[in-house]
Amino acid sequence: MTKTPSMRPAASGQDLEIAALCASHGMDPHDLVQVLRELQEARGWLPRDALAAVAAELKLPLSHVEGVAGFYRFFHQQPVGSYRILFSDNITDRMLGSAALMDDLCRRLRIAPGTMRDDGRVSVAPTSCTGLCDQGPAVLVNHHHVVTRLDAARIEQMAHLVDDGVPVTQWPAPWFVVEDHVQRADVLLGPQPAPGSAIAAARARGRQATLDEVKRSNLRGRGGAGFATGVKWELCRKARGSAHYVVCNADEGEPGTFKDRVLLARHADAIVEGMTVAAYVVGAKRGLVYLRGEYRYLLDGLRAVLQRRRGQNLLGAAIQGDEGFDFDIDIHVGAGAYVCGEESALIESLEGKRGTPRIRPPFPVEHGYLGQPTTVNNVETFCAATHVALHGGAWWARIGTPKSSGTKIHSVSGDCERPGLYEYPYGTRIGRILEDCGARDTQAVQVGGPSGLCVSAFEFGRRIAFEDVPTAGAFMIFNRSRDMFEVARNFARFFAHESCGFCTPCRVGTALVVKRMDKLAEGRGSRHDVEVLFELDKLMHAATHCGLGASACNPLRDTIAKFRPAYESRLKSLHFEPGFDLDAELSVARRMTGRDDPAAHLEASR
Amino acid sequence: MTAHGRYSGSTFSLDGEDVEFHPGETILQAAHRAGRYIPHLCWHPEFHPHGSCRVCLVKVDGRVAASCTTRAAVGQTIESATEEINATRKTLLQMLFVEGNHFCPSCEKSGNCLLQATAYEVGMEGPHFEEFYPDRPVDASHPDILLDFNRCILCELCVRASRDVDHKNVFSIGGNGIGTHLLVNSPSGRLADTNIAPTDRAASVCPVGVILPKRRGFSTPIGDRRYDVKSVAEPGNQEAS
Numbered sequence: 080m081t082k083t084p085s086m087r088p089a090a091s092g093q094d095l096e097i098a099a100l101c102a103s104h105g106m107d108p109h110d111l112v113q114v115l116r117e118l119q120e121a122r123g124w125l126p127r128d129a130l131a132a133v134a135a136e137l138k139l140p141l142s143h144v145e146g147v148a149g150f151y152r153f154f155h156q157q158p159v160g161s162y163r164i165l166f167s168d169n170i171t172d173r174m175l176g177s178a179a180l181m182d183d184l185c186r187r188l189r190i191a192p193g194t195m196r197d198d199g200r201v202s203v204a205p206t207s208c209t210g211l212c213d214q215g216p217a218v219l220v221n222h223h224h225v226v227t228r229l230d231a232a233r234i235e236q237m238a239h240l241v242d243d244g245v246p247v248t249q250w251p252a253p254w255f256v257v258e259d260h261v262q263r264a265d266v267l268l269g270p271q272p273a274p275g276s277a278i279a280a281a282r283a284r285g286r287q288a289t290l291d292e293v294k295r296s297n298l299r300g301r302g303g304a305g306f307a308t309g310v311k312w313e314l315c316r317k318a319r320g321s322a323h324y325v326v327c328n329a330d331e332g333e334p335g336t337f338k339d340r341v342l343l344a345r346h347a348d349a350i351v352e353g354m355t356v357a358a359y360v361v362g363a364k365r366g367l368v369y370l371r372g373e374y375r376y377l378l379d380g381l382r383a384v385l386q387r388r389r390g391q392n393l394l395g396a397a398i399q400g401d402e403g404f405d406f407d408i409d410i411h412v413g414a415g416a417y418v419c420g421e422e423s424a425l426i427e428s429l430e431g432k433r434g435t436p437r438i439r440p441p442f443p444v445e446h447g448y449l450g451q452p453t454t455v456n457n458v459e460t461f462c463a464a465t466h467v468a469l470h471g472g473a474w475w476a477r478i479g480t481p482k483s484s485g486t487k488i489h490s491v492s493g494d495c496e497r498p499g500l501y502e503y504p505y506g507t508r509i510g511r512i513l514e515d516c517g518a519r520d521t522q523a524v525q526v527g528g529p530s531g532l533c534v535s536a537f538e539f540g541r542r543i544a545f546e547d548v549p550t551a552g553a554f555m556i557f558n559r560s561r562d563m564f565e566v567a568r569n570f571a572r573f574f575a576h577e578s579c580g581f582c583t584p585c586r587v588g589t590a591l592v593v594k595r596m597d598k599l600a601e602g603r604g605s606r607h608d609v610e611v612l613f614e615l616d617k618l619m620h621a622a623t624h625c626g627l628g629a630s631a632c633n634p635l636r637d638t639i640a641k642f643r644p645a646y647e648s649r650l651k652s653l654h655f656e657p658g659f660d661l662d663a664e665l666s667v668a669r670r671m672t673g674r675d676d677p678a679a680h681l682e683a684s685r
Numbered sequence: 686m687t688a689h690g691r692y693s694g695s696t697f698s699l700d701g702e703d704v705e706f707h708p709g710e711t712i713l714q715a716a717h718r719a720g721r722y723i724p725h726l727c728w729h730p731e732f733h734p735h736g737s738c739r740v741c742l743v744k745v746d747g748r749v750a751a752s753c754t755t756r757a758a759v760g761q762t763i764e765s766a767t768e769e770i771n772a773t774r775k776t777l778l779q780m781l782f783v784e785g786n787h788f789c790p791s792c793e794k795s796g797n798c799l800l801q802a803t804a805y806e807v808g809m810e811g812p813h814f815e816e817f818y819p820d821r822p823v824d825a826s827h828p829d830i831l832l833d834f835n836r837c838i839l840c841e842l843c844v845r846a847s848r849d850v851d852h853k854n855v856f857s858i859g860g861n862g863i864g865t866h867l868l869v870n871s872p873s874g875r876l877a878d879t880n881i882a883p884t885d886r887a888a889s890v891c892p893v894g895v896i897l898p899k900r901r902g903f904s905t906p907i908g909d910r911r912y913d914v915k916s917v918a919e920p921g922n923q924e925a926s
Contacts, residue, residue: 150860
């Protein structure tokens with residue numbers, strides 16, 4: 080980044096505050112996302128003059144800072160009010176009535192969704208899944224506080240609290256309770272090893288032998304792609320660089336997934352221990368946790384765990400007295416961008432940039448954070464690595480199936496009696512999970528979230544495994560009263576909302592899919608529209624820059640193939656219908672001429 | 686053996702004909718150097734590959750990949766000018782057309798425009814999708830250079846040229862999703878308040894009609910322009926700028 084002409088406005092008290100903020104980040108332009116996040120926490124939004132002051136301090140072009148601020152959904156370049164209330168808009172929240180509750184709150188507060196009230200008090204808007212599907216409907220307030228289990232009474236009281244200007248910290252404490260809902264525990268959710276024991280086991284074994292154990296375990300990444308963890312660590316270990324990095328991907332953005340939230344809240348030691356073992360193997364001195372912005376409320380607890388472990392000599396210099404084994408961890412908080420779950424986009428974000436996936440190869444194991452060898456692993460993968468380091472690879476490999484070793488945690492939500500976390504060995508039947516969680520009359524399960532697979536009733540004998548139905552952890556259940564077209568439409572909106580905008584097929588394609596789905600929803604579709612959806616699916620699957628766009632049409636394709644009547648019942652005709660309503664287009668002319676008589680309408684209009 | 690009867694250890698097959706490549710080259714680089722045409726918009730031989738427009742997609746041993754970012758390798762079988770790949774390119778071009786506001790008959794870039802020429806080349810006859818008609822005000826603040834964002838295809842050539850060649854960082858990318866847009870680096874956000882000069886590479890690199898010199902409208906008549914005379918597929922004519 081080259082220096083641009085100085086655009087620094089005259090120094091003011093607020094500029095001094097920004098100077099101090101930037102100084103607290105070592106004036107490092109790579110910390111831009113963190114600087115902006117902290118600035119917004121202080122100011123409520125990001126005024127242009129503040130962005131200019133940040134740009135001047137960090138010696139970045141203003142347009143770069145503006146481009147980064149404009150990329151993340153949780154950064155605001157316009158005021159959003161003293162209370163920013165975001166309704167989780169996952170399909171599971173909607174099934175629990177979130178849309179009506181949001182409308183109710185907006186009506187009580189006398190605002191339209193997405194707009195700030197004239198007095199600057201409040202704004203209300205939908206947001207992508209906040210990972211509280213087992214206790215929704217949920218809202219995120221001021222990007223910091225979560226309120227779960229919303230109902231009409233809570234909405235009514237919330238409106239009063241906002242109108243009375245009661246600080247969020249003084250809202251009723253029970254509202255902020257987040258349950259863990261561990262319904263079935265195995266290795267990862269059961270009793271955890273004493274802090275330091277896995278590190279000690281790894282050190283006793285040695286770096287290469289520990290790597291061999293991880294490879295022997297056949298552990299594969301839990302974030303969705305399923306890459307072999309041992310191979311990843313080995314590639315990173317062998318790659319040349321001035322420093323190596325270990326990154327924990329805690330950007331759990333896949334709608335319907337909330338297992339990492341519970342692991343972060345409950346088993347942070349196992350995560351950090353796994354990262355430390357990875358650092359020991361690859362030779363990293365620094366680690367980073369990329370915590371999704373929606374989980375900001377977990378930050379203080381995580382920092383406390385890191386601090387305690389420093390005190391226990393499990394982080395920092397000479398870990399467990401081993402001279403030369405130095406490793407410490409920083410936490411980077413995201414700002415609302417699903418695409419940052421993709422490892423190269425995540426690294427861009429860690430470097431203070433827009434979260435656009437990189438051109439690969441080179442892969443992060445060779446050219447990752449700051450261009451150095453970096454291993455990026457999922458929260459659950461690090462937990463598993465801790466157990467592998469402690470008990471050995473053969474022990475782990477005996478659990479599950481030959482191609483899918485170990486256990487997997489499922490975030491179960493939707494139509495069932497007991498939503499929450501269920502941990503099973505790989506190879507478990509989908510039907511078994513449905514029985515255990517008390518699901519009845521089930522029509523379909525979305526396994527692995529919108530980018531995963533929609534499994535219909537005749538497939539419930541299939542098994543969760545990389546070789547059958549792979550998953551990143553979501554397990555959303557739909558009974559026969561649910562409209563699978565609306566499920567697919569909700570997912571289509573999600574992908575359009577989360578497209579990074581870099582490549583043509585995803586940027587334009589996801590928007591075109593939403594237009595077609597909306598047209599069908601309005602009852603104005605034809606068979607031609609369904610054909611166009613097929614065409615868009617095929618294009619996006621093959622042509623996009625990264626996996627987000629490639630998987631954006633998965634739910635569409637699955638639901639059209641398996642629940643075709645849900646689409647066909649919406650077709651107005653079997654032939655062509657225009658993309659616009661001709662009569663509605665004449666409304667401006669009618670208004671201008673003051674007419675609304677039958678002759679001012681098209682005869683064929685409806 | 687190559688078409689010229691010379692032995693080369695480093696060739697791949699592009700639509701059935703051998704193309705030689707140098708170590709480290711991408712498929713598109715090697716094809717371009719050999720005078721072969723793979724349609725492209727965001728790629729330019731003077732700049733690092735970007736991979737955003739996806740128009741240069743080819744099939745590499747049966748798998749679809751962007752030829753601008755995929756390294757050439759010995760023995761690859763590349764399919765480019767096939768019905769299937771050209772249909773995909775046409776759809777991508779249609780997406781770019783409906784996303785912005787492209788009115789070729791009134792555009793000063795018409796005939797010199799890479800988007801228009803590429804669309805003709807792949808046989809695009811209409812938009813196919815419904816237009817978005819975005820609201821994108823022009824920036825006419827600069828005395829010598831006009832910015833008409835309506836035609837932006839987000840290829841980032843101006844971003845790269847200003848950063849890597851001119852060392853001025855006049856442009857950046859802002860927003861996200863369908864709202865992604867070009868930003869101008871100045872306190873006002875307007876071009877007049879930047880240090881861009883008409884002689885900058887960024888001022889001449891735009892393949893479409895976003896960055897245009899003022900007071901030079903229609904100095905070359907329609908019919909005599911770059912792509913009126915020679916196809917975009919011809920060597921030496923594959924870039925608009």
